[in-house]
Amino acid sequence: MPKPTAPSSNAADTDPHEIRVFTKQFLAQTAEVVTRCFLNHEAMTASQRVPEPFFFQFVSSLLRRSHEDGLSMIALDRHDGHVAAVLINEDWAIGPPEMDWDPVFLPIITLLDKLGQTYSKDLDMRPGFYFHLFMLAVDAPFKGRRLGDRLVGESLELARSKGFKKAVVEATGGASQYICRNLHGFEERHRINYKEFRYRDSPIFSGIRGEECTILMDRTL
Numbered sequence: 001m002p003k004p005t006a007p008s009s010n011a012a013d014t015d016p017h018e019i020r021v022f023t024k025q026f027l028a029q030t031a032e033v034v035t036r037c038f039l040n041h042e043a044m045t046a047s048q049r050v051p052e053p054f055f056f057q058f059v060s061s062l063l064r065r066s067h068e069d070g071l072s073m074i075a076l077d078r079h080d081g082h083v084a085a086v087l088i089n090e091d092w093a094i095g096p097p098e099m100d101w102d103p104v105f106l107p108i109i110t111l112l113d114k115l116g117q118t119y120s121k122d123l124d125m126r127p128g129f130y131f132h133l134f135m136l137a138v139d140a141p142f143k144g145r146r147l148g149d150r151l152v153g154e155s156l157e158l159a160r161s162k163g164f165k166k167a168v169v170e171a172t173g174g175a176s177q178y179i180c181r182n183l184h185g186f187e188e189r190h191r192i193n194y195k196e197f198r199y200r201d202s203p204i205f206s207g208i209r210g211e212e213c214t215i216l217m218d219r220t221l
């Protein structure tokens with residue numbers, strides 16, 4: 001008699017994280033993860049000591065929009081249902097949210113704008129064409145477990161399914177640059193070195209240690 005075979009294990013048995021599209025019920029937790037992660041670990045946000053209440057409000061505005069357009073993704077810890085990682089995505093044709101910008105945040109926006117304008121000055125920015133991978137954040141205890149990699153991969157699938165034609169990212173540090181370029185086929189278009197960037201004549205990011213530059217990359221979907 002043939003031996004009975006063991007039931008095959010499914011993803012939920014073996015994979016401690018569930019990757020899914022962001023929905024509003026996770027708004028507060030997701031905003032907390034992105035805020036904590038960026039204020040402590042993202043090169044420019046940490047170096048500018050961006051105030052937490054402003055940054056939390058900024059991220060929450062982005063996430064409210066994300067709930068409507070269904071473009072952002074989260075990784076949930078299956079064990080306790082908590083948000084472990086986030087990738088806030090958007091349609092690049094939609095501008096930043098309306099809000100009062102904290103002055104310390106303006107150099108960051110200026111650097112990103114400069115890269116974006118150099119890249120897009122001759123491009124057709126119609127809605128539904130450019131998928132923007134905007135803020136990738138993995139909560140500290142979950143770093144190095146491929147969640148960043150997986151969120152990028154799943155977001156690219158989502159973008160394809162929604163009919164976007166190109167993906168664009170401004171990767172602000174070595175890990176996100178590696179994930180996008182080496183693991184997901186993005187190609188470098190423009191870069192700004194932190195040591196060379198000037199904001200109102202001041203080398204405002206020259207004190208950043210351990211990261212060199214922000215790189216704007218794209219890929220066809």
Ligand SMILES: CC(C)(COP(=O)(O)OP(=O)(O)OC[C@H]1O[C@@H](n2cnc3c(N)ncnc32)[C@H](O)[C@@H]1OP(=O)(O)O)[C@@H](O)C(=O)NCCC(=O)NCCS
Pocket residue numbers: 037038041042043134135136137138139142143144145146147148149150170171172173174175176178179
């Ligand atoms: C960037 C970040 C999202 C990476 O998330 P993660 O889940 O830890 O990343 P992964 O485990 O998927 O992959 C990390 C990969 O990058 C590599 N890496 C890490 N630091 C690196 C560096 N400085 N330079 C090059 N590669 C690096 C790792 O070796 C790993 O690759 P490997 O598995 O092939 O060895 C996370 O560190 C983070 O939240 N940082 C703070 C916020 C931030 O800077 N976000 C990016 C803004 S665009």
